[in-house]
Amino acid sequence: HDLAVPLKTIEAFAQLLAESDNLDEEQIDYTTRIASTAQRLRNLITDLLILSKMSSAPSGATNEVVDFNPMVLDIEGEIVTVLGLGVSVSIKGSLPTVLAPGARVRPILQNVIQNGLKYNDSERPRVVVSGFRDADRVVIQIADNGIGVPMAKAEDMFGLFSRLESNLDAPGSGAGLAIARRAARSLGGDLWLESSCPEGSIFRLALPDQIDAGPAVQPAQARVEI
Structure with missing residues (x-):
């Protein structure tokens, strides 16, 4: 949760920039890279959570x-x-x-x-x-x-x-x-x-x-x- 909150802020601002009509081609490229990197970071967080659950889950199961x-x-x-x-x-x-x-x-x-x-x-x-x-x-x-x-x-x-x-x-x-x-x-x-x-x-x-x-x-x- 602590990692996901600032990530949502990054994604929100990237979305706002992408919707702007005042960006030149270079700025659009930078905005696209920010959004892409944020998505990869979200994937990393998801996988870290999976690993955490795997480590903390009890070994026994039905x-x-x-x-x-x-x-x-x-x-x-x-x-x-x-x-x-x-x-x-x-x-x-x-x-x-x-x-x-x-x-x-x-x-x-x-x-x-x-x-x-x-x-x-x-x-x-x-x-x-x-x-x-x-x-x-x-x-x-x-x-x-x-x-x-x-x-x-x-x-x-x-x-x-x-x-x-x-x-x-x-x-x-x-x-x-x-x-x-x-x-x-x-x-x-x-x-x-x-x-x-x-x-x-x-x-x-x-x-x-x-x-x-x-x-x-x-x-x-x-x-x-x-």
């Missing part, structure tokens, strides 16, 4: 049987609303289930899917989600047709507020993957870049097939069937 199939479809609907109809999210095969607190799993998956569509210069940005069981864990694979990342810089993507040079002009704070990985590890899992090339990247999210988070609760019947 487990439920998480079905990734309807979860991905719901995420697709939200993302299409934000990014437009030109993006595509699809499921390959049938995704496994996991016993976990669904409210903590969903933001991880949504973050990675949205990341693959946002950092994407394809004519039709696309993400394909698949999954499999590996011993006592579930692995969800998120493959995109985005800009790709040199494998030598794979870990740099998971740094807090870090950006690769090719992503400097993209919206957001650059904290998304860092937050997603911390959330995955807080559940006893992990998130990493499996492979990448100029035609896209493959991320993998691994979670224990039964997270130690309290008694299990059966979910309501899925609204959408694959």
Whole structure:
């Protein structure tokens, strides 16, 4: 709140300047930069709040049987609303289930899917989600047709507020993957870049097939069937 109040003042004055008829081209450019920087600062504050909640939240939560199939479809609907109809999210095969607190799993998956569509210069940005069981864990694979990342810089993507040079002009704070990985590890899992090339990247999210988070609760019947 202490950070948001002065930010609102900056945004308000930037808006007033932008609506003025007395600015020359250079002043208009400066005003646009102020507004753009204020928006990025707002994104940073939002991500800091997410990290703060993640650090202070109790480790225990109610487990439920998480079905990734309807979860991905719901995420697709939200993302299409934000990014437009030109993006595509699809499921390959049938995704496994996991016993976990669904409210903590969903933001991880949504973050990675949205990341693959946002950092994407394809004519039709696309993400394909698949999954499999590996011993006592579930692995969800998120493959995109985005800009790709040199494998030598794979870990740099998971740094807090870090950006690769090719992503400097993209919206957001650059904290998304860092937050997603911390959330995955807080559940006893992990998130990493499996492979990448100029035609896209493959991320993998691994979670224990039964997270130690309290008694299990059966979910309501899925609204959408694959």
